[in-house]
Amino acid sequence: MSVNIKIKNAVKRYGQSTIISDLSLEIKEGEFFTLLGPSGCGKTTLLRMIAGFNTIEGGDFYFNDKRINLLDPAKRNIGMVFQNYAIFPHLSVRQNVAFGLKNRKFPRDRIEAETQKFLELMKIDQYKDRMPEKLSGGQQQRVALARALVIQPDVLLMDEPLSNLDAKLRVEMRFAIKEIQNRVGITTVYVTHDQEEAMAISDRIAVMKDGVIQHIGKPKDLYQRPANLFVSTFIGRTNLLEAKLVVEAGRARLAFPGGFELAMENVRDECRKSQDVIVSIRPEEFVIADGSGAGLKTIVDSSVFLGLNTHYFVHLETGQQLEIIQESKIDEIIPNLSGIALSVKSEKINVFTADGSVNILKGVSDDKTAVGEV
Amino acid sequence: MARRKMFDIWSVLYVAIFAAYAIFLLYPMYSILRNSVIGEDGRLTLQWFVKFFSAKYYSQTLIHSFNVTIWTTILTLIIGVPLAYFYNMYEIKGKAFIQVLIILCSMSAPFIGAYAWIQLLGRMGVVTVFIRNLTGLTIPNIYGFNGILLVLTLQLFPLVFLYVSGALKNIDNSLLEASDNLGCTGVKRFFKVVVPLCMPTILAASLLVFMRAFADFGTPLLIGEGYRVFPVEIYTQFLGETGTDYSFAAAISVIAILITAAFFMVQRALSKRFAFTMNALHPIERKPAKGMFKVLIHFYTYFVVGLAFLPQLYIVYQSFQNTSGKLFKEGYSFSSYTTSIKRMSDAIPNTFIIGGIALVAVVLIAIVIAYLVVRRSNVVTTAIDTMSMLPYIIPGSVVGIALVMAFNKKPLVLTGTVAIMVIALCIRRLPYTIRSSVAILQQIPITIEEAAISLGASKMKTFFRITVPMMSNGIISGAIISWVTIITELSTAIILYNSKTITLTLAIYTFVTRGNYGYAAALATVLTALTIVSLMVFMKFSKSKEITF
Ligand SMILES: Nc1ncnc2c1ncn2[C@@H]1O[C@H](COP(=O)(O)OP(=O)(O)OP(=O)(O)O)[C@@H](O)[C@H]1O
Ligand SMILES: [Mg+2]
DSSP, rough: OOOOOEEEEEEEEEEEEEEEEEEEEEEEETEEEEEEEESSSSSSHHHHHHHTTOOOOOOEEEETTOOOOTTTTGSSSSSEEEEBOOOOOSSSSSHHHHHHHHHHOHHHHHHHHHHHHHHHHTOOGGGSOOOOGGGGGGHHHHHHHHHHHOOOSSEEEEEEETTTTTTTHHHHHHHHHHHHHHHHHHEEEEEEEHHHHHHHSSEEEEEETTTTEEEEHHHHHHHHHHHHHHHHHHHHOOOOEEEEEEEEEEEEEEOOOOOOEEEEEOOOGGOOSOEEEEEEEGGGEEEOOOOTTTSSEEEEEEEEESSSSEEEEEEESOEEEEEEEEOOOOOOOOOTTOEEEEOOTTOOOEEETTTTTOOOOOOOOOOOGGOOOO | HHHHHHTTTHHHHHHHHHHIIIIIIIIHHHHHHHHHBBBSSSOOOOOOHHHHHHHHHHHHHHHHHHHHHHHHHHHHHHHHHHHHHHHHBOOOOOOHHHHHHHHHHHOOOHHHHHHHHHHHHHOOOOHHHHHHHSSOOOOOOOSSHHHHHHHHHHHHHHHHHHHHHHHHHHBBBBHHHHHHHHHHHHHHHIIIIHHHHHHHHEEEEEEHHHHHHOOHHHHHHHHHOOOHHHHHHHHHHHTTTTOOOOOHHHHHHHHHHHHHHHHHHHHHHHHHHHHHHHHHBBOOOBBBBOOOHHHHHHOOOOOOOOHHHHHHHHHHHHTTEEEEEEEEEEOOSHHHHHHHHHTTTHHHHHHHHHHHHHHHHHHHHHHHHHHHHHSSSSHHHHHHHHHHHGGSOOHHHHHHHHHHHHHHHHHOOOOSSHHHHHHHHHHHHHHHHHHHHHHHHSOOOOHHHHHHHHTTTOHHHHHHIIHHHHHHHHHHHHHHHHHHHTTOOTTTTHHHHGGGGGOOHHHHHHHHHHTOOHHHHHHHHHHHHHHHHHHHHHHOOOOOOOOOO
């Protein structure tokens, strides 16, 4: 049985310092939900509050309608997968997986059957009598996952489970985890600071910074319509340009230093007033016009050919450097020191208020605002 | 509900342990302090301290003790550090065997070494007599300062060796290669790179040697003759022929504690300055030495270890000699064994009973305290932790005296019982066992316990099924070292024992003081055999094979 998780106005303090001041969140039943944020932003702290290993200084945590703030961690029916695996080194693979079932006092044949089932599911059947120290990192992580899942938990919590693995295995295990989660259909909270991993694996992502949630949404929403400047820089690569939003006769356009102007159709009504803004343009959102056309005037500094794409590094007259990604063409790569004009795909770029706190375009989908009135 | 759980069984343990320490450590310490400042008339006085410092006869013992202790510390470093360096940097033939010998040397009771050296180099010692017969010369006197220094140095340099070897194993080879690369090699590298890297360990080892040398009284008692040192003075004031003088003994004890505490502080301050952590990805690999240097380091190693082990060998030899009365005579047999065991029929069972109970108690209490300190640290656990470390700086004989003063009258009379022996051994041994258990526990990531709890195991179950088994290797090897130190303990037990609670070590001591050297040798050999067996068990259980005291 899977549950939904509601967190209302959570507060976490360590001594004098407040790590999380007021955090609300709703995780849907069966969802793969990721907490993403820079190191030290409080992801682990929040996860361990859900697990019951951290005290909760304020707010309410619910599994479905049951408040769990004071529930013993052992009774929360949670499966946990830790960054350092936390495999019991003195127990064999099979004993590790069976550990949780034994605590639940299941009959012996049931324990054996379930253990076997998950050993097979995680493809570690052939190592079942080995001691953990004789397993590779990836195999140990599979044991950890099997051990967490075999108890049929209501919730699966994972704290950077892949960060100790090498790059290739990380990608491989990513899919293994996603596939298992799909099959078991269990509500999963996943912590990582690797945005690519988060994008690849999650149904929804909450981007955190300094204990505050910045944006909750689907990977596509976060990337294409980030709620604020932080999210746009944290997810994917982007170029930031200062510009002015000019509203005349109800029509909005962006005026860049140097004279380039761009009509913007999708500015939200309440933000339609002339103001300073920050424009976030991802490298692939530039279009290289030929030298004569209208656009941002830039000089090519260097280029890198990567097969599918070619990256150009250019600078503006102001000296600001930009990164451009173009699908590789059959023609010559544009030589260094050439002058090129850049126009942009105006429907893709994002525009933020001068303080970066709000995206002023339409189409931002942020579930953060939807929480609270549960 | 979770709040309620906090007052689980651990809370009961907090209270129990705290109470035990209050009764068996703080109260005796208080008794000793009280006795030291109360005059015959029952008033507060400093007369005992004044008596000590004003009479040269007494205060001199302090200077003697410092002499012995400081020189012993210096000599053990001079011998032990290079030995560890050669042993770990170069291929030495028979290195496994050498290590076992060094460990055995460190584990025998110092007074046994003292009495064996008397047998060898004393007035009627075999070597003395042999040289006299051969050359007509009489070699310098072994009694007094020189003898104490010789015995203590040979007894204690193994500690330096073991400590520094441990540190050398943590030095990454690349540091030495980098040093070579920068043109700092050989002797220069030893002093500029190796010694500074080992400095925290060298300081720790120095402190240990210092404490042991300062507190040891078996050695000076046997071999010191006129050279009176501090611990012997405490003992004689307390139990000596001149009759018991509690107050004066207490005052001397307080002085002793103050001195060791001061050194402890100095060492703490120094090691803070040198503190850094090392972790070798590529530990040093032993290289074969070449030419003259190879000969030299082999000679040095064999000579030092041979010299240190010689007394034990001689004792084994002596134990098979026939005796008549107190004299040795022609021929060999087991008669010393049969007679000594018959005469001291309680000693061996007592050793196992008292030592066994103490060992179990020490291990259990240490695990619980370590767990409280590491996983549930709060004001109470910090207090317990600090208290449990106190005995580290209290000389063994002082622990004994304090216990007698506290428990020789109502409401709690314990003197002469097995219980008081066990308590004394626990108090003495716990600081070491707690420290090593804490170290073991700190290496176990807390997530492993959390994993168990999230899988539905209760806290108790997690502790017994996960934490303790994961600690067990370290605990067992630690316990074996504790066992050896417990069965060779003399300075506390000698104050507390009586004929019913005599142990092997005490029996040996008794035979030595009575002049029954054959019997003493037989029992000492039994003790050595017991130590060797324990060591073999240790080797089997300990993964790292490293011994820490
Ligand atoms: N036991 C603790 N006592 C005091 N402060 C703590 C404790 N644990 C965490 N913190 C602080 O809380 C903040 C959040 O820590 P947390 O471990 O949740 O970060 P994180 O987002 O998981 O980071 P990372 O990606 O590096 O794992 C950090 O500033 C950290 O220093
Ligand atoms: Mg973390």
